[in-house]
Amino acid sequence: MPIVNCGRFDVNHIAEGDGFPVVLIHGLAGDHTAWLPQIAAFKDRYRVIAMDNPGSGDSSPVDAPCTTEELADTMLALMDNLGVEQAHVVGRSLGGLIGQHMALRAPERIRSLILAASTARVDPIGKRILENMREVLEWRDNWADWARHSAHVFVAPAFYNDNPEAMARIEALVGNEVRSKASYVNLNHTALSHDTSARLGEIACPTLIMAGRLDPICSMQGTDEMSAGIPNAETVVFEKSSHFFLMEETEKAMATLNDWFARQTP
Amino acid sequence: MPIVNTGRFDIHYIEAGDGDPVVLIHGLAGDHTAWLPQVAALKDSYRVIAFDNPGSGDSTLVSEAAGTADLADATLGLMDALDIDRAHIVGRSMGGAVAQHMALKAPERIRSLAMAASFARLDPVGAQVIANLQQLLRWRPSWAEWAPHAVYLFVAPAFYNANPEIMARITALVSDEGRDMTSYDHLATACLEHDVLERLGEIDIPTLVMGGRFDPICSMTAQNWMMDRLPNAELQVFEKSSHFFLMEEAEKAMATLAGWLAKNSD
Numbered sequence: 226m227p228i229v230n231c232g233r234f235d236v237n238h239i240a241e242g243d244g245f246p247v248v249l250i251h252g253l254a255g256d257h258t259a260w261l262p263q264i265a266a267f268k269d270r271y272r273v274i275a276m277d278n279p280g281s282g283d284s285s286p287v288d289a290p291c292t293t294e295e296l297a298d299t300m301l302a303l304m305d306n307l308g309v310e311q312a313h314v315v316g317r318s319l320g321g322l323i324g325q326h327m328a329l330r331a332p333e334r335i336r337s338l339i340l341a342a343s344t345a346r347v348d349p350i351g352k353r354i355l356e357n358m359r360e361v362l363e364w365r366d367n368w369a370d371w372a373r374h375s376a377h378v379f380v381a382p383a384f385y386n387d388n389p390e391a392m393a394r395i396e397a398l399v400g401n402e403v404r405s406k407a408s409y410v411n412l413n414h415t416a417l418s419h420d421t422s423a424r425l426g427e428i429a430c431p432t433l434i435m436a437g438r439l440d441p442i443c444s445m446q447g448t449d450e451m452s453a454g455i456p457n458a459e460t461v462v463f464e465k466s467s468h469f470f471l472m473e474e475t476e477k478a479m480a481t482l483n484d485w486f487a488r489q490t491p
Numbered sequence: 492m493p494i495v496n497t498g499r500f501d502i503h504y505i506e507a508g509d510g511d512p513v514v515l516i517h518g519l520a521g522d523h524t525a526w527l528p529q530v531a532a533l534k535d536s537y538r539v540i541a542f543d544n545p546g547s548g549d550s551t552l553v554s555e556a557a558g559t560a561d562l563a564d565a566t567l568g569l570m571d572a573l574d575i576d577r578a579h580i581v582g583r584s585m586g587g588a589v590a591q592h593m594a595l596k597a598p599e600r601i602r603s604l605a606m607a608a609s610f611a612r613l614d615p616v617g618a619q620v621i622a623n624l625q626q627l628l629r630w631r632p633s634w635a636e637w638a639p640h641a642v643y644l645f646v647a648p649a650f651y652n653a654n655p656e657i658m659a660r661i662t663a664l665v666s667d668e669g670r671d672m673t674s675y676d677h678l679a680t681a682c683l684e685h686d687v688l689e690r691l692g693e694i695d696i697p698t699l700v701m702g703g704r705f706d707p708i709c710s711m712t713a714q715n716w717m718m719d720r721l722p723n724a725e726l727q728v729f730e731k732s733s734h735f736f737l738m739e740e741a742e743k744a745m746a747t748l749a750g751w752l753a754k755n756s757d
Contacts, residue, residue, distance in 0.1 A: 348648070348652045349651060349652050349655060349658075350643050350648045350651040350652055351648075353639055353642075353643050353651075354643055356639070357639060357640050357643070360636075360640075361640075364630060364631060365630070373619065373623065374623050374627075374640075376619070377616050377619055377620055377623075377707050378707075382614070382616045382617075382706070382707045382710030382711065382712060383710065383711060383712055385615060385616035385619075385707075386614045386615050386616055386710065386712040387712075389615065392615075439704075439705055440648070441643065441648045441651075444648035444649070444652065445648065445649065446648065446649060446652045446653075
């Protein structure tokens with residue numbers, strides 16, 4: 226997989242398929258493999274690009290504090306490198322925070338913005354959960370303990386209870402000990418300091434907001450703030466899901482994206 | 492406030508009012524003060540008894556392993572000491588687990604059984620969350636450090652975000668360093684080991700099962716497991732709440748409980 230320099234960070238990425246570009250930005254605890262189902266579903270009609278965020282996978286570590294604005298610049302630089310003038314930008318969780326700044330900094334580059342389990346600012350319970358996660362990592366210095374102490378917030382209780390194999394897979398993925406702890410800690414602060422709540426009105430592109438009713442990390446309170454503040458937004462709520470509705474209600478999530486791309490592609 | 496011996500444990504209790512007796516059993520992290528709103532609301536129509544569970548408040552500490560059946564014996568012992576032949580039993584969380592053993596051991600002593608955010612067997616996510624909380628206290632023996640890792644589970648995100656003062660008060664309550672960690676550890680194990688699920692068919696006492704839609708500790712999975720097996724039960728779901736719906740949806744919860752007791756009294 227190619228690694229290209231994007232200023233402060235080198236970025237590992239994959240690009241598959243042809244057509245209008247779709248840029249997929251993962252969240253705090255993932256890497257580009259979080260998007261494999263979406264890549265498989267959309268590469269027949271779109272040029273689908275997924276990267277390891279700085280601090281994840283084979284991209285540069287984040288060994289000093291960094292902001293969502295800087296990460297937005299990194300993603301725009303990646304688009305430059307790939308000759309992508311305009312794209313649908315899909316961000317989940319932290320990736321959505323980054324996507325908001327891309328839309329604010331370079332509106333002409335963003336055909337449409339999709340915010341999945343995201344927020345304009347982390348609300349009180351989301352802050353507490355992110356702080357708890359950081360504390361567990363600092364206290365234990367291993368990802369296996371972190372994974373066991375985090376997995377229950379990612380999915381709704383019913384999903385957790387009904388899908389032991391999927392939960393074991395998630396815990397193994399996020400419990401992977403090669404992940405950079407310093408990067409996680411820096412990016413955890415990055416998420417906590419993000420605040421575009423006063424600028425939502427400037428996000429002019431068509432925006433799809435997707436949220437899980439039971440998500441405590443990016444709750445419905447943050448979702449409602451974005452829905453009210455972004456002028457050209459549609460909101461789809463996943464009633465049975467938490468933070469991982471792209472997996473928990475995968476069929477509905479995939480159909481929602483599919484329909485959105487079809488409507489928003491020139 | 493009076494203390495009576497019930498065998499293995501001395502129990503500190505309060506009582507108020509006259510009428511049919513109502514015995515209130517609190518959960519793992521509380522004491523009798525968890526019930527003060529219910530005592531106030533019910534004492535004009537009932538003889539209301541609330542007490543500190545073994546391991547909590549001014550009752551005997553749990554210095555050696557004790558199961559929910561042992562706590563049921565202590566509660567029946569309290570009823571003996573107070574000359575209460577038969578009572579409505581209301582248990583929240585672990586208190587509901589204790590009440591199930593009371594109903595199995597002495598059905599003639601139980602007029603009705605109401606369980607709030609309880610379980611006959613913890614479901615996978617509930618067991619993981621309780622194991623996490625137990626583990627956190629072993630790692631970091633400080634209630635102040637433990638509290639923020641617990642309280643976000645107790646309420647739904649909307650309640651947490653909208654009620655910073657109440658959340659600060661709950662956090663301060665469970666941060667009280669006077670609480671006995673050994674007792675908590677033993678009682679968390681008692682919750683993890685509690686399992687009367689396949690015996691619920693023996694409980695033909697009128698039973699009220701109440702669950703919070705957002706509760707990850709005693710999720711709707713655990714509520715449905717009970718409803719599938721209890722022969723004489725009705726279910727009330729609190730759609731906006733987590734584990735603390737008695738507080739989160741206080742009005743509805745109080746009306747439900749008052750209606751239940753009235754319906755099951757002479």
